[in-house]
Amino acid sequence: MTAVPARGGLSFSRVSVAYDTSRGPVPALSEVSLTVAPGEFVAVVGPSGCGKSTLLKLAAGLLAPSSGTVTAGGVPVAGPGADRGVIFQDYAVFPWLTVEQNIGFGLTLSANRAEAREREARVAHYLDRMGLAEFRHALPKTLSGGMKQRVALARAYVVRPGTLLMDEPFGALDSQTRLAMHDLLLGVLRQEGTAGLLITHSVEEALYLAARVVVLSARPGRIRAVMEVPFGRARDHALLASPDLARLKGEITALVMDEYRRQTALDRRPAA
Ligand SMILES: Nc1ncnc2c1ncn2[C@@H]1O[C@H](COP(=O)(O)OP(=O)(O)OP(=O)(O)O)[C@@H](O)[C@H]1O
Secondary structure (H helix, E strand, O other), X not given: OXXXXXXXXXXXXXXXXXXXXXXXXXXXXXXXXXXXXXXXXXXXXXXXXXXXXXXXXXXXXXXXXXXXXXEXXXXXXXXXXXXXXXXXXXOOOOOOOOHHHHHHHHHHHHOOHHHHHHHHHHHHHHHHHOOOHHHOOOOXXXXXXXXXXXXXXXXXXXXXXOEEEEEOOOOOOOHHHHHHHHHHHHHHHHHHOOEEEEEOOOHHHHHHHOOEEEEEOOOOEOEEEEEEOOOOOOOOHHHHHOHHHHHHHHHXXXXXXXXXXXXXXXXXXXXX
């Protein structure tokens, strides 16, 4: 197969975020510098509350940094854009649209006749791959949580964004569906040359999907470690039983637990 061009990509340069609250500023990220190359998929792990979602919101253009710069595809992020597909953990689907209309939503506006045919084919492809073909005319309220999340994933994939931004997108899925969705994502990344940033609590998921795993420190999140994942691009389920994966999982889990303990100690400190 001819290699597809690598697309998308992100750059965070010395990015800090402090949220304004009634109790004063809450620092969430501190001096984070990270590059996701075009076509590269990077996972971020770290203790709860360390700033992972904040990092993703910056890339999505839903939040501006207090200092530092964020670019997507080489362009400064000034807000949300079609070049970035965002998937959150909470099945963000439109309740008044059918499954099929939800999946095709991002394609509707630009459709001329040739595009409309292409659009239908793409929507049908993802309805099928997500196991949702039978439910194409169903409204989201009639679907399980896991099915709604598959609709949200399909809606992001179908528009072929250069960069996918994913915040715990597989957390609510049963373990078999999760594995199937991992493989589908790997296929999308390979076929479309898509770059991405994945936030996950699962070190194993991070290692199975990503080229690099970033460990964030206790709040305010700093980069504690960046681990290269030495498994190449072709991943399969045999990897999950490999000693190499187990060793890396152990190393990364130890770092996350170390930061978790620091975070817990910080949270117990009386407010100044
Ligand atoms: N809108 C907000 N206003 C004030 N503080 C916020 C806001 N959003 C997040 N925070 C705080 O910023 C810190 C980082 O939050 P963030 O959601 O990025 O962490 P996280 O690593 O994604 O957490 P989790 O793994 O639990 O989802 C937390 O202390 C959180 O309470």
